[in-house]
Structures are given as C-alpha cells and as structure tokens.
Amino acid sequence: xxxxxxxxxxxxxxxxxxxxxxxxxxxxxxxxxxxxxxxxxxxxxxxxxxxxxxxxxxxxxxxxxxxxxxxxxxxxxxxxxxxxxxxxxxxxxxxxxxxxxxxxxxxxxxxxxxxxxxxxxxxxxxxxxxxxxxxxxxxxxxxxxxxxxxxxxxxxxxxxxxxxxxxxxxxxxxxxxxxxxxxxxxxxxxxxxxxxxxxxxxxxxxxxxxxxxxxxxxxxxxxxxxxxxxxxxxxxxxxxxxxxxxxxxxxxxxxxxxxxxxxxxxxxxxxxxxxxxxxxxxxxxxxxxxxxxxxxxxxxxxxxxxxxxxxxxxxxxxxxxxxxxxxxxxxxxxxxxxxxxxxxxxxxxxxxxxxxxxxxxxxxxxxxxxxxxxxxxxxxxxxxxxxxxxxxxxxxxxxxxxxxxxxxxxxxxxxxxxxxxxxxxxxxxxxxxxxxxxxxxxxxxxxxxxxxxxxxxxxxxxxxxxxxxxxxxxxxxxxxxxxxxxxxx
Amino acid sequence: xxxxxxxxxxxxxxxxxxxxxxxxxxxxxxxxxxxxxxxxxxxxxxxxxxxxxxxxxxxxxxxxxxxxxxxxxxxxxxxxxxxxxxxxxxxxxxxxxxxxxxxxxxxxxxxxxxxxxxxxxxxxxxxxxxxxxxxxxxxxxxxxxxxxxxxxxxxxxxxxxxxxxxxxxxxxxxxxxxxxxxxxxxxxxxxxxxxxxxxxxxxxxxxxxxxxxxxxxxxxxxxxxxxxxxxxxxxxxxxxxxxxxxxxxxxxxxxxxxxxxxxxxxxxxxxxxxxxxxxxxxxxxxxxxxxxxxxxxxxxxxxxxxxxxxxxxxxxxxxxxxxxxxxxxxxxxxxxxxxxxxxxxxxxxxxxxxxxxxxxxxxxxxxxxxxxxxxxxxxxxxxxxxxxxxxxxxxxxxxxxxxxxxxxxxxxxxxxxxxxxxxxxxxxxxxxxxxxxxxxxxxxxxxxxxxxxxxxxxxxxxxxxxxxxxxxx
Numbered sequence: 001x002x003x004x005x006x007x008x009x010x011x012x013x014x015x016x017x018x019x020x021x022x023x024x025x026x027x028x029x030x031x032x033x034x035x036x037x038x039x040x041x042x043x044x045x046x047x048x049x050x051x052x053x054x055x056x057x058x059x060x061x062x063x064x065x066x067x068x069x070x071x072x073x074x075x076x077x078x079x080x081x082x083x084x085x086x087x088x089x090x091x092x093x094x095x096x097x098x099x100x101x102x103x104x105x106x107x108x109x110x111x112x113x114x115x116x117x118x119x120x121x122x123x124x125x126x127x128x129x130x131x132x133x134x135x136x137x138x139x140x141x142x143x144x145x146x147x148x149x150x151x152x153x154x155x156x157x158x159x160x161x162x163x164x165x166x167x168x169x170x171x172x173x174x175x176x177x178x179x180x181x182x183x184x185x186x187x188x189x190x191x192x193x194x195x196x197x198x199x200x201x202x203x204x205x206x207x208x209x210x211x212x213x214x215x216x217x218x219x220x221x222x223x224x225x226x227x228x229x230x231x232x233x234x235x236x237x238x239x240x241x242x243x244x245x246x247x248x249x250x251x252x253x254x255x256x257x258x259x260x261x262x263x264x265x266x267x268x269x270x271x272x273x274x275x276x277x278x279x280x281x282x283x284x285x286x287x288x289x290x291x292x293x294x295x296x297x298x299x300x301x302x303x304x305x306x307x308x309x310x311x312x313x314x315x316x317x318x319x320x321x322x323x324x325x326x327x328x329x330x331x332x333x334x335x336x337x338x339x340x341x342x343x344x345x346x347x348x349x350x351x352x353x354x355x356x357x358x359x360x361x362x363x364x365x366x367x368x369x370x371x372x373x374x375x376x377x378x379x380x381x382x383x384x385x386x387x388x389x390x391x392x393x394x395x396x397x398x399x400x401x402x403x404x405x406x407x408x409x410x411x412x413x414x415x416x417x418x419x420x421x422x423x424x425x426x427x428x429x430x431x432x433x434x435x436x437x438x439x440x441x442x443x444x445x446x447x448x449x450x451x452x453x454x455x456x457x458x459x460x461x462x463x464x465x466x467x468x469x470x471x472x473x474x475x476x477x478x479x480x481x482x483x484x485x486x487x488x489x
Numbered sequence: 490x491x492x493x494x495x496x497x498x499x500x501x502x503x504x505x506x507x508x509x510x511x512x513x514x515x516x517x518x519x520x521x522x523x524x525x526x527x528x529x530x531x532x533x534x535x536x537x538x539x540x541x542x543x544x545x546x547x548x549x550x551x552x553x554x555x556x557x558x559x560x561x562x563x564x565x566x567x568x569x570x571x572x573x574x575x576x577x578x579x580x581x582x583x584x585x586x587x588x589x590x591x592x593x594x595x596x597x598x599x600x601x602x603x604x605x606x607x608x609x610x611x612x613x614x615x616x617x618x619x620x621x622x623x624x625x626x627x628x629x630x631x632x633x634x635x636x637x638x639x640x641x642x643x644x645x646x647x648x649x650x651x652x653x654x655x656x657x658x659x660x661x662x663x664x665x666x667x668x669x670x671x672x673x674x675x676x677x678x679x680x681x682x683x684x685x686x687x688x689x690x691x692x693x694x695x696x697x698x699x700x701x702x703x704x705x706x707x708x709x710x711x712x713x714x715x716x717x718x719x720x721x722x723x724x725x726x727x728x729x730x731x732x733x734x735x736x737x738x739x740x741x742x743x744x745x746x747x748x749x750x751x752x753x754x755x756x757x758x759x760x761x762x763x764x765x766x767x768x769x770x771x772x773x774x775x776x777x778x779x780x781x782x783x784x785x786x787x788x789x790x791x792x793x794x795x796x797x798x799x800x801x802x803x804x805x806x807x808x809x810x811x812x813x814x815x816x817x818x819x820x821x822x823x824x825x826x827x828x829x830x831x832x833x834x835x836x837x838x839x840x841x842x843x844x845x846x847x848x849x850x851x852x853x854x855x856x857x858x859x860x861x862x863x864x865x866x867x868x869x870x871x872x873x874x875x876x877x878x879x880x881x882x883x884x885x886x887x888x889x890x891x892x893x894x895x896x897x898x899x900x901x902x903x904x905x906x907x908x909x910x911x912x913x914x915x916x917x918x919x920x921x922x923x924x925x926x927x928x929x930x931x932x933x934x935x936x937x938x939x940x941x942x943x944x945x946x947x948x949x950x951x952x953x954x955x956x957x958x959x960x961x962x
Contacts, residue, residue: 030814
C-alpha cells in the first residue's frame with residue numbers, strides 16, 4: 001500500500017503548495033489592489049486615525065490633526081470652519097471632499113513625494129505623519145469675501161472667487177451658506193451621519209461649493225465676452241467703434257412684446273453708439289445685436305476660448321463646466337450676447353474672464369495648491385503657473401480693459417471704485433427666468449487696471465433683498481471692492 | 490509491502506528528548522503569542538500570564554509524559570506541532586476576545602477554548618492509555634460506521650439540529666452546541682479502514698482495463714455508490730460542500746490506498762465532480778438549494794456582493810481578503826489590525842485574522858505546520874506494518890489535509906467557502922476534541938510502527954534490539 005500513500009503525499013504537498021501560492025498572491029500581489037478599493041474600511045480607519053498633514057493658508061493651518069484620546073489617535077480640526085469649509089472640504093470616516101480629497105495622498109503621507117519621510121518614519125519606528133499643503137489663498141482676501149457675503153441680509157446664497165491674473169493663483173474662494181466641517185470630522189459617527197443628512201437635505205444646499213459647482217446665467221457680465229468676440233472679429237477696431245444701440249430691440253425670429261429687449265431706461269442712444277458707452281451703460285440692445293451679427297459660431301468659439309464647456313481646476317473635485325451650447329438659434333444667440341438664454345457660468349468662470357482680460361488676454365490655469373511640504377515643512381513641490389489658453393489678443397484685452405475701467409469710473413460698476421486705484425469692472429443682473437426665483441446679481445472686476453493684482457467675481461444667487469433692489473452693482477460691487485482692497489493693500 | 494520489509498533493518502529511536510525540546514519551543518510560541526497580544530492590544534503583558542502559561546505548560550507536559558510512558562516510540566514532531574497550533578489559536582482567539590469586549594460583543598471564547606483544550610488533552614491521554622493497540626479498533630468496524638452515520642444524520646432531526654450560516658451541521662442540546670461531523674470523521678476513518686482492509690482484494694483484483702485505467706467491477710461499486718449518495722446527501726440536506734467533500738475525499742483516498750488502483754480515483758472523482766456540478770446546475774436554474782448556488786456566485790464575484798447597494802452576502806469573505814491584504818507580508822502586529830471586522834473570525838476565519846495581524850509570514854508558517862503534521866502522519870502510515878493501521882493513518886492524514894485545504898482555501902478564495910473549522914486553531918469544542926483524538930490515534934499507530942520488531946525470543950526477556958535477529962517476513 002506504500003505506493004499509493006506516496007502518491008497521496010505528493011497530492012497533499014500539491015494542496016499545501018496551492019494554499020501557499022494563493023496566500024502569497026492574496027497578501028502580496030493583490031494587497032495593493034485590495035487597499036485601493038474604496039470600500040476597504042481598514043485603509044479608511046488607518047488614514048482616519050493617522051497624523052494627517054495640515055492645510056495651510058498663509059502661516060496658519062485651516063485644517064490640522066490634533067491628538068485625540070479616543071480609539072482613533074488623531075482628530076481632524078478646522079480652526080476657521082465656516083470661512084474655509086468649501087476649499088478644505090472635510091475629512092470624515094465616510095468621505096472626503098475638497099482639498100482633503102484631492103490632496104489625500106499628500107496629507108495622509110502616501111504620496112511618492114513623501115517616500116523618504118515615510119522610510120525614515122519606518123526605520124525610526126515613529127508614527128508616520130502626513131505632508132502639508134500650502135494653499136494659494138490670501139487670508140485677507142478670504143476674510144473680505146467671507147465677511148462680504150455674511151453681511152448680506154438673510155442667509156445669502158452666493159460665492160466669491162478671486163484670482164491673481166498673472167499666475168492663476170486662487171486668492172479667495174468663498175461659498176455661502178457655509179457649514180462646519182468639524183461636525184463632519186467628528187469621531188461620533190452617529191452625529192456625523194445626522195449632520196450629513198441635515199446638511200445634505202437643507203434647501204440652501206450649504207455643502208455645495210457655489211464658486212465652482214453652481215452654474216447660472218451670467219447676465220451682463222457676459223457682455224465682456226461678446227465685446228471680446230466683436231473686437232476679435234476685426235469688424236470693430238477699438239473701444240470707440242460704433243456699435244448698434246437704441247432703446248429697444250426686437251429679437252430675431254420673434255414678434256410681439258415678449259421678444260423685445262430693452263435697457264431699463266439707461267442711455268443707449270437711438271442708433272449707433274460707441275462700444276465703450278454700450279459697456280458703461282450695459283446696453284442689452286447693443287450686445288444682443290452684436291451677438292446676432294457675429295453669429296452663433298463666433299460667440300461659441302470666443303466663450304470656449306475663455307474656458308466655457310470645459311473643466312480646468314485640478315485642485316478641487318467636482319468643478320462644473322460652464323455652458324455655452326453650440327446649437328443656439330438666432331434669437332438665443334442674441335440673448336446670449338448679454339448672458340441670458342441657456343448660457344451659464346460658474347463664479348470661477350467669470351473670474352477667469354476678467355482675469356484673462358487683466359492678463360493681456362491670456363487665461364492662466366487656476367490653482368489653489370501652492371506647495372506640497374514635508375511634515376517638517378520643507379517644500380517638496382511647488383505648483384508651476386501655466387497658461388490655459390489665449391482668450392483674446394493683447395490689443396483686444398487692452399480695449400476691453402479701457403471699457404471696463406470706464407464702466408467703473410463713469411458707468412454702472414461705480415460701487416467698486418477705489419479712490420486712487422484704476423479699477424476695471426462690470427455688473428450683471430441675470431433673469432432667473434422664473435417668477436418665484438429672484439434675479440441673480442453678478443459683479444466682476446480687477447485692479448489695479450495698469451498692474452492687475454487681483455480679479456474678482458461675485459455672484460449672489462439669493463439674498464433677503466427686495467426683488468426690485470437686486471442689482472449686480474449695488475449688491476456685488478462693495479464685496480468685490482473689499483476683496484480687491486484686501487489684496488492691493 | 491516491500492518498502493516495509495526493507496525498513497525492518499532500521500531501528501527508530503524513541504526521541505522523546507527531542508519531543509520535549511520541540512514542545513518547549515511550541516510552548517514559547519503559545520505563551521509568547523499570548524504575551525504579544527497583551528502588549529499589542531493593552532500595552533502590557535497580561536496579568537494572568539503565569540496562570541495561563543502554567544496551565545498550557547501543564548497540559549502539554551502531561552501529554553508529553555503520557556506519550557513517554559504509553560507510546561515511547563511515537564513520532565516526536567506531531568505533538569509539538571499540535572501544541573504550537575493550539576497555543577497560537579488560543580492567543581489569536583484571546584486577541585479577538587479583547588476586540589469583542591471593547592465592542593460590547595459576546596466574548597470569552599479563549600477561556601472556553603482552553604477548557605475544550607483541556608478536555609481534548611484528557612481524551613488524548615485516555616486514548617493513548619486505553620488503546621494500547623490500534624488493531625483492537627478493527628473489531629468495531631461496523632459499530633463505528635453506524636455510529637458515524639447516525640451522528641451525521643443527527644443535525645437533520647427536527648428540534649435537535651440547528652442551521653448556522655445556512656449549513657445544517659450543528660446539533661444543540663440546551664446551551665451546548667456540537668458539530669457531530671467532527672466526531673463522525675474520526676469514526677468514519679476507522680470504519681472505512683476496517684471495511685477496506687477486509688475487502689481490498691475483491692475491489693483490487695476484479696475488473697476490466699479500459700484506456701490504461703483499470704475499472705472496477707460493477708458489483709464492487711456498491712459501497713462507493715453508497716458513500717457517494719451519502720456525500721451528496723450531506724451536500725443537499727445539510728448544504729455543506731466542505732463536509733461533503735471531506736467525507737467523499739476521505740473515502741476515495743482510502744479506497745485508492747487499499748486497492749492501489751488509481752481507477753477508483755478517476756471513477757470517484759468524476760462521480761463527485763459530476764454530481765456536484767449537476768447539483769449546482771439544478772440549484773442555479775431552479776432555485777432549489779439556492780444556498781449552494783449563492784456560495785458559488787459569491788466565490789466567483791465577491792465584490793459584486795459587498796458594500797452598499799448590494800445584498801452584502803460576501804461581507805465575510807471580502808472583509809477577510811481586505812484584512813489579509815492589509816496584513817501584507819509581515820502583518821500589522823497584534824492589536825494593530827481589525828480582524829474583529831470579519832464575522833466568525835475566531836472560528837472559520839481565524840486564518841484571516843492571523844493573516845491580518847501576523848501577515849503572510851504567519852499564514853505560511855501555519856500552513857507549513859499543517860504540512861509537517863500531514864507529512865508525519867503519512868510517514869507513520871508508510872512505516873506501519875499492518876494494513877489497518879496504514880489505512881487509518883493515511884485516512885487521518887487525508888482528513889487533516891483536506892480539511893485544512895477546504896477551510897484555508899475557502900477563506901483565501903481558492904475554492905468556494907464552506908463551513909469547516911481550522912484544526913487546532915479555530916474556536917470550537919467538537920473540532921478541537923476530535924482533532925486531539927486524531928493525534929492520539931496517529932501517535933499510537935506511529936508508536937507501533939516505529940517500535941522495534943519484537944524478537945521471536947521475546948519471551949526470554951531480552952529486549953536488546955541491537956542483538957536481536959530479525960526474521961524477514
């Protein structure tokens with residue numbers, strides 16, 4: 001019977017060999033893939049209790065990990081929760097958003113940039129610590145933007161974005177209403193679930209980062225794009241070129257009262273007026289006719305050159321693309337000329353428009369992560385500024401700048417004027433298209449005009465302001481002004 | 490038998506000293522692991538380490554002394570391997586207890602497991618003391634076989650059997666639950682061996698040759714057919730592929746070894762695979778026995794059955810895989826993993842808990858220990874001089890190997906998951922006690938096998954084997 005017993009031995013050997021090979025496969029070759037599974041709670045729990053790096057604005061941490069005395073070693077803390085909530089996002093056991101999500105590898109210490117740090121931690125047997133992320137945000141500009149939105153009556157819904165035109169650095173990004181990410185990072189998971197449910201179902205959508213996620217009709221601020229298309233077309237030489245004007249304009253393909261565009265009684269001449277006057281007085285009739293004249297394709301191309309129909313913000317998740325559809329008919333194109341019909345934009349996109357104009361026509365890639373640092377705060381990586389696209393030629397940018405400066409100095413955008421500084425700006429008040437939804441107030445600007453340091457877009461979706469008093473200049477202008485002042489001074 | 494006769498000239502030494510040395514190493518593994526659990530989880534060496542270590546040492550030394558007296562020639566490696574596995578298992582169960590206590594879940598498994606181990610060692614001692622010659626068991630072939638079948642059927646008795654995790658392999662008597670299959674497997678090995686050693690000639694010699702394979706006669710197919718039906722019956726009625734595979738595999742191995750005809754393996758293997766496939770096909774198309782079909786689905790695509798928005802049926806195996814992946818090569822260390830996330834980590838999935846906290850290193854070490862155990866058992870079978878002993882040793886080795894393969898293979902997703910315990914590691918009284926008896930039987934057979942052949946003039950009280958003349962058989 002020994003021969004079969006030997007055969008059985010070999011068979012048993014094969015069984016055990018198979019077990020060992022399979023265990024090796026599972027624990028060595030597949031381990032990485034298993035750890036990347038988003039449902040793997042072990043990885044989450046480990047990163048949740050780890051000493052995560054800080055998110056820095058200026059010299060202060062707006063998100064940091066502090067020792068905790070419960071079952072998780074560290075607790076994530078947000079010292080200025082409401083002001084930075086939408087940029088930092090939150091770090092909860094269940095999910096991450098914002099910078100906490102996009103820079104997770106660095107903050108948790110898993111990024112390859114931190115390889116050496118990790119190795120040292122392993123060899124010295126000290127608790128691994130994540131790297132820090134330095135943001136481009138300017139604390140003063142962020143304060144101004146946050147306080148400006150806070151000061152609006154009622155629980156205002158809106159957003160402010162400020163860019164440094166020459167680099168693309170995001171200097172301020174605030175969305176209102178805000179929320180407290182500390183509540184989401186709590187170790188009391190029951191409370192976290194309650195908070196998530198409450199915030200998720202709130203009508204004012206506090207979790208939404210309106211600066212990059214809300215797309216609304218940009219209204220008259222879009223006239224900058226229309227003017228840019230007109231100048232780029234070659235049909236209009238400069239700001240003084242005459243463009244169609246008039247108190248009213250019947251949209252193409254329409255008849256009757258509903259198809260009539262007016263200017264709300266602003267001085268837009270009776271026939272042709274200089275483009276600069278059309279901009280100063282925000283003449284709907286002029287820009288509707290210009291857009292119709294330029295045609296859907298030229299308008300569409302110009303919008304895309306500024307960044308419409310694309311996403312370009314890599315540092316924060318969930319950027320919504322601003323929309324300029326390519327199938328607008330004649331009437332819709334005319335409406336699009338002053339930012340109505342189905343044209344929509346995020347506040348970031350409108351900031352990109354003024355930023356490109358300020359920067360001689362070149363749109364810079366916006367970014368919010370300035371530097372990645374080791375736990376010892378050595379700089380490991382610094383974001384290089386890159387240009388995104390040439391939106392308009394330098395000369396067109398110059399003409400647009402002249403018009404926008406004049407719009408602040410002599411026209412509708414006067415609330416943003418700063419004594420002694422040349423400010424370029426444009427207001428916008430966009431119809432929501434619905435009787436129960438108030439119009440949206442917009443304001444875009446940059447300053448100083450001759451040496452642009454900051455470009456701002458302010459959007460107020462809803463505030464406790466009587467319908468008749470909602471206007472981009474009156475509501476958004478002061479906020480834009482305070483943000484610009486914060487940067488310049 | 491030619492191998493055996495050539496071995497007759499070789500005299501095995503007792504090697505009890507070696508066994509003692511290895512046992513001390515095994516004890517170091519068990520007590521060391523217990524201390525490491527305390528250090529890792531609570532930051533200090535457990536206060537009861539002396540009492541615990543003392544108890545473990547007492548059990549192991551008692552087993553050793555009994556072997557020394559009653560089976561002096563027994564294999565010196567088997568007992569240390571078992572002691573190491575049992576000790577490691579206790580430590581891991583204790584570690585899970587601590588996690589369960591922290592989470593306010595039912596705990597205290599290690600305490601009970603130690604009690605079961607004590608009972609296991611007691612039965613081990615009793616087996617060695619009262620069973621001085623394994624051939625005595627041959628007399629009870631049919632009694633034991635019948636008992637095994639009754640035990641296997643017990644879980645089917647309404648009010649007595651309970652269904653745990655879909656498999657009906659448990660019986661419950663008051664607060665006391667028991668897996669009769671664990672005991673039945675030992676009895677079946679003895680019964681099969683007794684039956685086959687008598688009928689092997691009929692099964693081996695008659696038959697026809699077809700395509701290089703000697704096929705058995707139709708009339709000899711009776712027993713194999715019966716066993717096949719019983720196995721499939723377990724699969725259908727108790728819904729447990731593991732036990733089914735274990736019993737049928739065991740039967741085939743013994744049939745093959747006793748008849749030396751690979752034809753039986755071919756016939757039996759085909760029958761089992763065919764039957765199981767047919768059952769799976771029926772299960773998946775008609776919805777009868779959906780339990781089996783579900784198990785196979787979970788095996789094939791566990792990640793489709795895990796997480797929010799799914800039925801979460803694969804929670805256990807996927808958590809086990811995450812845990813083992815998380816453990817990696819060297820493991821997280823005791824207290825730094827979360828093996829308590831895996832349901833039944835202390836019993837069926839203890840290997841996953843070891844994989845998470847002791848890493849691939851720990852898992853391979855455990856598999857190698859089982860490998861050594863099976864190898865030593867098969868070695869005893871090779872050296873054993875009587876057919877009955879050979880068959881029992883091979884059968885017990887086969888049971889251990891198959892059970893380890895089925896359960897570790899199931900946990901690591903090599904084969905579909907089934908509900909079997911990991912011998913000596915898993916929490917579970919019936920399994921632990923039955924396995925200690927298996928080791929006692931193996932030691933008894935190996936003692937008999939390695940013992941110098943009694944001289945013909947043994948009567949004149951000269952047991953000096955060096956000078957004994959051996960008569961070749």
